[in-house]
Ligand SMILES: N=CN[C@@H](CCC(=O)O)C(=O)O
């Protein structure tokens with residue numbers, strides 16, 4: 001079954017050549033893109049959709065979310081808006097609510113959050129454990145997450161639960177807890193920050209998880225300068241996320257990590273993506289991450305929602321893109337790229353092998369997964385020009401029309 005989507009005013013491919021086509025068309029065959037080009041040259045297909053002169057982008061790739069949780073933290077948010085600082089301790093409130101929730105309800109809540117994200121144009125997403133924080137509940141979160149998200153990250157090292165010895169808890173995270181979650185996860189993450197895990201504990205967790213075959217990610221440099229970025233680069237993490245407080249050496253290390261990568265062909269030695277989380281920065285009243293400086297230094301940057309009940313209770317990637325343009329000084333093309341191709345790069349999904357059906361996401365090209373986002377606007381610029389407007393008009397996820 002093939003579908004021709006034609007009359008696309010602007011097709012922002014986010015492919016390796018950064019092509020933006022005018023008066024374009026796309027053909028979707030099953031779950032893959034089988035053709036793109038000028039509408040006038042489009043081949044026939046079984047079915048046709050008139051895009052009505054709207055703009056099309058790749059679906060958002062949300063490479064950082066925490067969707068496995070119950071409860072909310074309105075009171076903490078109100079206190080923060082009244083001047084209190086964010087601290088890692090709030091995670092325990094969500095841990096208690098999450099542990100007290102049945103499998104059925106936790107699954108239902110997480111599925112609802114995925115549906116919200118998809119309805120706003122997100123077509124590929126990562127989510128994390130991290131609100132279970134004992135062997136039973138981390139394993140349960142990982143298992144449920146594996147049924148609702150495209151990729152799952154183990155975040156047993158999110159917070160040391162009250163009353164536990166930090167070293168003994170780190171041993172648990174590196175040992176029995178890791179073994180219990182291992183069947184369900186592709187990545188491991190650690191909250192490397194004052195009040196959470198120090199450099200030595202973070203290294204211990206990351207090395208144990210790497211030895212168990214997991215890819216690495218780090219929450220780093222969120223609340224102050226710290227060792228997170230350097231550790232992430234040293235251990236070859238795919239991504240370091242937050243990156244609000246960076247010393248000059250941090251930016252240098254991130255840029256150096258990409259020196260063996262050829263962005264024109266998307267091959268070479270991968271570095272560590274700097275993932276910026278602008279909705280979180282605003283909700284915690286932290287300075288926005290220096291995405292402009294990072295891009296200018298040659299770092300690969302992603303934008304993600306960080307949807308969670310403590311620091312960023314939104315899955316709106318459009319909001320992140322809007323903020324990146326209006327306040328972080330990215331161009332519209334750069335911001336959309338960071339929220340699509342950048343997220344895919346951070347999840348090692350930017351390239352696929354069409355021949356064996358391993359589909360790339362985050363860009364529109366032949367053979368890639370047909371993850372498409374049609375805006376109710378003639379150009380992607382409207383994401384920043386009309387902030388906060390409901391611009392998602394249609395969404396295809398792996399070739400299936402979701403909205
Ligand atoms: N910073 C660490 N973890 C989450 C917040 C967790 C919470 O406060 O519930 C984040 O990415 O912002």
Ligand SMILES: [Zn+2]
Pocket residue numbers: 064065066219306
């Ligand atoms: Zn996070």
